[in-house]
Amino acid sequence: MTNGTERSIARALARALALPTLLLVASTSAALAQSADLVLCDRIAADPADPDKPANVKGVAEIAAGDVETAIKYCRTAAPGSRRAMYALGRAHAAAQQTPEALAAFRKAASKGSTSAMVELGVAYATGAGVTKDEAQARQLFAKAAEAGNPRGISNLAVLGGGASSDPTKTRALLAKSAETNAEAQYQLGLMLAEGVGGPKDDAQARALFDKAAAQGHAGALERMGAFAQAGRGGPQDAAAAKGFYERAAALGNADAAAALKRADCPYSIKDRQGKLVSNLCF
Template sequence: MNRLHLLACALFLALAPSLARAQSAELVLCDRLAADASDPDKPADVKGVPVVAASDIATAIKFCKKAAIGSRRAMYELGRAYAANQQVSEAIAAWRKAADKGSTSAMVELGVAYGTGNGVAKDEEAARKLFERAAEAGNPRGVTNLAALGGSAAPSDPARARELLSKAAETNAEAQYQLGLMLADGTGGPKDDAGARALFEKAAAQNHPGALERMGAFSEEGRGGPKDKEAAKAYFKRAADLGDEQAKAELKRLDCPIAIKDKRGNFVTDLCW
């Protein structure tokens, strides 16, 4: 090994930590702008966003494209950024690559594309297979989309959805929430308010907005456990702070419990205290 080669190796080793940090920084920025809150690949300390904000699209594409070289999560998030920018073919290409690497969220998005014919030829059988792959791997959206997919090729099967969600709910907040909804409504099996409440409580502990809102409702009504209006209000407040619109409405109802109406019965204003 000549001196030039040794020097090159030493330089690489010296730069390796900074290169790793740069890649990590790119993934952090990609996560911050484009992470999906329901993605099972998402780390617990990453909040996620419902959609990539218009003002963040260009930056998200830039950093997710770099981070995607070594991260299937970033590749999926790159697809989300492209989709937010109405670049459907680029989004599908990114999701296809992420799905090939095992991203179940990318499988779900591809399934939605095939199910709706958005950017690809409509193919319900292809959609069903993608949802099945995601569901079997424990992705909650894969489970619920599979259960909801209509047509003779794939009739809805709420009982099967319950079974698959039960596996995913061992670790995933979104699955806990979705399964809790099924238990609360008696969909796909017996109604179980106590079981639903326990699942909502687990997901709420992970700051799942929908589960926090449901815990507020269950606490206020005493469904599946103790009735506690103060706890209900606290749950609604946490959910509202995370952007849950139903929780915001419930908080307003609790703070303004009396509706003032005119002689004709038309709403005038809320009485708050």
């Protein structure tokens, strides 16, 4: 074998040995680029309540107006390999008021198992936002998310009455699972306990749940705490505390709390011969 032939073989072997390395570098670079897109998507568009969100990702309750276009760009790139990025892409489109695009992203994310996307689709069907209103479809989506343990799925299912008529015991059990941390679940479970729906009536436990949710600024729970404190249900009667709860709830837009405050300020009513309210006497 000549020296020239030997050199040709050596160069061929070198190229063959280098090829896997080059492929590995290219593959690694692509993976790193996709990871960078996902990191940026998470940073500006991740949902703090998304169960798919890693613990080290804080998330944002609302995507800032100035970040919407950037969120769409990076989340769209990361979405094919990440269902949470696909869900975040839906959030970004929703923030841009691009409802068809948002729903399309939510559907794709839900098909990949995103329970947060299932909840968003359920809300759309429950309210008729961008789709024909369909409570049965909404209930089905909420139920699927709830079965997977999504707190919003559980609480929304309860709000919609997903189990109140068919299986209130199951609904109550699902709410109990997420009531440790979720204010809406605490409130909904408190309502069921207060009325004895799906199990024994328990005013003390209901009041404790309302108190937890009220501490997180839940308007409905604040109003219920006012009513329970005023009546002495599930704990001590305290008119001053009741007024404080009502005021906080009313400030958050709760109409029942505002009405309760008005009744407290105007305790006497004037009625006509038929017993209909004509006016209140206020002091």
